[in-house]
Structure formats: structure tokens, C-alpha cells
Amino acid sequence: MPSRRSHTKSRKGCLECKRRHIKCDEELPKCTLCRKRKLECSYPPNSNDLDSSQGSPAPRDDSESTLTPSDDLAIPNRMVEMRLMHQYLTSTHLTLARDGMSSHHLAMVIPRMATSFPYLLDSILALTALHLATVEPENHLTWLDAAVRYQSHSCSGMGKVLPVITPEHYEPAFMSSIFIMLFAIGFSGLSRANRPMDPIAAVLEVRTLITGCAMLFNRFSEVGAQVDLERWSEISGIQECLEIEPQPDNKTSDNGPLKLLELHKNLMNSLMRLLAVIDIDRSPNQPVYKAAWDSLHQAVGPWPRLGDHGGVISWPFLITEEFISLAQNGHWIARILFLHYSVAMRLWGNRWYVRDWGRRSVLAILNTIDEIPPHWAETISWIKEGVEIND
Template sequence: MHNRMLEIRLFHQYMTSTCQTLSQDGLSAYHMSITIPRMATSYPYLLDCILALSALHLATIEEDNRLLWLDAAVRYQSSACSGMSKILPDISPQHYEPAFVCSVLIFLFATGFPGMSPNSNRPSDPLSEVLEGRSLIAGSAMLFTRFYEIGVHAELNGWLCPPDTEENLAHKEENRSIMRSLENVRIIIEANQSPQKELYKDMWQLLHHAVQPWPKLGPQGGVFAWPFFVPEECISLLQGGDWVARIIFLHYSVSMRLMCHRWYVRDRGRRMVLATLEPLKEIPPEWTETISWMKEALGIDT
């Protein structure tokens, strides 16, 4: 009885609140509130995913019950992942769409959970978080391709809205400041003579295209989706501690501030900057001013 009441509460939370917050982010409100809940009644792993995300959302709303909701969120997320793992090896066409939705919701959960967990004050490895997200979204892309091949009669046809969805306008000046700093980085990259110069330019260009259309999401999902388009060679530079790549990555982290109104993003950008800078013993002179700007922009004590 306790589990039944809990699941009713979580499903009610999704239908009345959580789905609305997601439909503001470039996803069809009709599909989020009608198609996907109906689909979840036939696919238990998708239902578990909805319950997990709703519990995580409640953890941001009911601070007094935060640990209770986080516990429920983790349990249902674990169940969703377990269910997905059983159908993926030999996935059949009927599972393409529910598995795609489930993978997207799992990604959103993985984005939001680190900032809400009891250990959120401990800096984690921001690059590892991004790589985990790349892995999850790669699975989503594969499933999207599969169900798109089904044709226009697929249930999720039209789920992804046109790329002119607007973001919150509260951070207009912050956006301008980020663009100015990115331009300074471009000038330094142009003067760079290292063999990695073209990789730096590619990495910078992708981030510029992600930030520049704001407050619109842009054709590739805006800042939120930037890591998924970065070439593997650039990721290798980041893993190797390359400073130019690191500076561009830090600008991405600062840019996440533009989406802090999303409950599953919140202070993610600030945490990523802190976790990146904390282990560094010294900063190259050419980047001192840039790092100081980042700290000031995010309210980080120097």
C-alpha cells in the first residue's frame, strides 16, 4: 500500500508539474503530458524513469523531505536502468520510442542528481560528468535514428519542437559578458602556433554557436548540448590537462549559468568551475584575467 501511494504521488507530480517544466525546454507539451505517460503504462522501465525524475524534482521543492525523495529517486532510477539493460541487447522496434524517451530522462536525471545529492558540496570530476552525459546521449541518438526510420506514424513524431524555443531572459548581461570573454579567447587561439590550433578553433566555434543564439536554444540544443558535439580529439586534450581546451571547457561551465532556472541545472555551472579550478596549483599568466572574470561572474571568492 505504501508503494502504491508513493507511486500515485510521483505520477501526479509528473502530470501536474514535472512534465510542464520539461515542455518548456524545446519538447512538445502534448507529448510530455499525453503521449509519454500513456506510453509508460505499457513499458515499466519508462514508468520507473518518470517516477525517478518526479522524485528528483520533488527533492528540489520539498527541502524538509529531500532525503526521502532522493532515496525514492535513486531506487526508481536503478529500476529503470535495470529494465533498459534487459531490452537493449536485442531491442525490437516496439521498444525504440519508449527506450529513446527513457534514455533522455535518464540523462536529465544524471544531470540533476549530482547537485542535489548529500555529497553535492564535495567537488566531483566535472569532465567525468560530461563524459557520462555524452555516453547517455549517444544511446539516445541511436534510438532516435531507429524510431525515426519507422516513419511519420511514430507516436513521438513532432516531439522535438523547432529550434526557436526561447530561454529565460534574466541573464541578458551575463550572456554578453560570456560572448566578450569568448572573443578574447578566440584572439589568443589565433595567435597560438601549436599543432592543436585547429582543434582549439573547432572547439571554440562549437561553443560560440551554442551561446550566440541565446535566448534561443539554437539548432543544436544550445549550451546544454555543446559537449555532445565536441570531437573526441578535443576531449583527449581536456583529459590531458591542455590549458586552451580547459579554458574553453570552463566557458561552457560558466555558460550553464544561463540555464540555472531549470531545476535540474541550477548551480551546475558553478560547481563545475569550482571542481575544475580547485586542484590546480597555478594558472598560466595569459589566463589569469580570464579566470578572475569567471570567479567574479559566478560569485566565487578569490
């Protein structure tokens, strides 16, 4: 009787080969298949090595390798990630959901996708850790540290994928870029709450990240690939991916619905008064001001919906480099438009990742002004009132 052939199936193959159910030759740093197809190649951790290409934090000494929500309990990294994923599935994803469909994708489709794409998993864990930093103030610094570490892993993973991106990465990279962008908005407020803010620098950062989101979304829309987010993208696009309804989990904002409705009404009225000033401006910059005003008016108008252009969060993506330069150089109409944008961000202050971004932005802009021209005094007074700045 012929002897049976020895079993040579790979037991420690890379994640990509496991996903495709094919044998992996386990070559390092990339297996042959991933190298030929220019895919990201990562291997699962073994029981003795929690630091893997999946994105677990790098080994550190005992005082740094654990997160300690209390002095009596040290939680290993795996338990931390379980805590973060539980938080995401039960709470964080709901703060991002627009409706039942997007909630389903955020809770079901995207986590499943993240099991094959480590950088997406890291971006989920980073944003969730940032969320926990807001809901567990007693562990604020602990979760903030975890958020930064996972964000670093996510950005590093994205950096390796983007130069040679293939269609299978379009969706996970797009969703990861959304989470990275929301992280950037939230981290500025959470980590630097008592520090001076550079509003234009913050806008430029968001502008760059939104540009990346749009590029990735256009990629998988143009190729017509079979995608898990197909129903979502048909209805929405990048703007709707960010559209969310007010959530009750942010305990830092005392802005009630009626107060926000009044602020929105006053903001729209102030924008109309500003338009009258722009219309009579005879400088060469008038077309630039008008274009910035148009995009801001369209962004603010549909509130609390985001509208067709992505709402106030996407306004940095809609303005021109020329307008940004005018604001940086202290041109007053550009400054006033930036201040109205900051007030508009105040409308989203009950989002845990926005919080007091608008108020801090107004303060930062006003701190750069030595003297307010008399004809802008009333507008500045209303803006300060709108974001609750008391002289």
C-alpha cells in the first residue's frame, strides 16, 4: 500500500494568502505571491509576539506596554484592543452613522473588511481610543496615548499601500482616510484644549486629508469594481459618509437644539450682510471672496444636514489656495469669512470630535488682530457672542 504524502500546507502563512485560501511560501519580509502582485504582506501574531504587522503597538517596557484604566488593573494589549472594538461596535460607530444603512456598514461591513487590512483596523482603534478619551475623563491621557499609537500605525500602513495601491485596497484605504481625517479634527481639540490654536494650519491639514479621501473614493467609483460599500456610495459619496445626526454621548456641550437653531439663523443673516460687502468690493480679490462665500453659504445652509457639498466639515476642501493666502496675509474680508466658518463649526460642537473647535478658532484669529476697523466692529461683536466669548 503506497504511503501517504506528507502534509505540507502552510500553518503560518501571510494574511493575504489565508484570505485567498492558497498556500503561502512564508518568505520574509514578503511572500512570493504578495511580492509579485505588489500587495501588502503581513503575518498573524503568534502567542509570544503581540507586535505584528497587523498593527499592534511596538514592544515597550512594562510601564508602557499596558494601558491601566485603574491603578489595580493592568490590561494587556489584546484586552485593550478587545475593549476598543467593543466600544466601537456598541457606541463609537453610532456617533458616525447617518442612518440605518450607514450604521450597518459601519458596524458590520467595515469591521469585517478591517480583518484583512491592518491599516483600516488601526484607524478604527485609533478613532475609538480618541472617543474613549472623551467619555472616560479619568483615563483621558491613557486613551489619548493609545489613540496616537494606533493612528501612527495606521498612517504608516497607508503610506506603504498608497504608492502602489491596487483596486482591492481602494475601499479600505478610503474608509481609513475618513477615520484618519476625523481623528485629526478631534485630536486637535482633545490634546491641545488649553493651548493656542493655529486655525489656518488646522484647516490646511483637514484640506489635505479630505483631498485624499476624495481621490480614493473617485478611484473605486471610476473602476466600477465590486465593492462592499457599493450601496452606500451610490446614495451618498464622500460627503454623505460624514453626515451624522446629533448624538447624546457628548457631555461637554450645553448647546440645546433651540439655541443652535437660533445660532444657525443668525449666521445665515450675517452671511447675507457679508455678501453685500463683497458685492461692492472693487479689489482684484473680489472673485476669490465671492467663491469662498458661495461655498460657505452652501455648506451652512442645509444644517443640520450636510447637503450636496459635504457641509462645513468639507469647506476647507472647497476653498482655493489664493483665498487661504489672503487669510494668512490678514485681508479683512478673508478673515471675516474664516470667522464665519469658525462659527459654523460651533453648530457641530455636540459632536465629540468637534467640541469647542469653533470657539478656539475664533479666539486664535482674534488674538492676531491688533485693532478692529470700526466698520467690522459690529460683525466681530456678533461672532464673539455666537461662540460665547466674553470680553
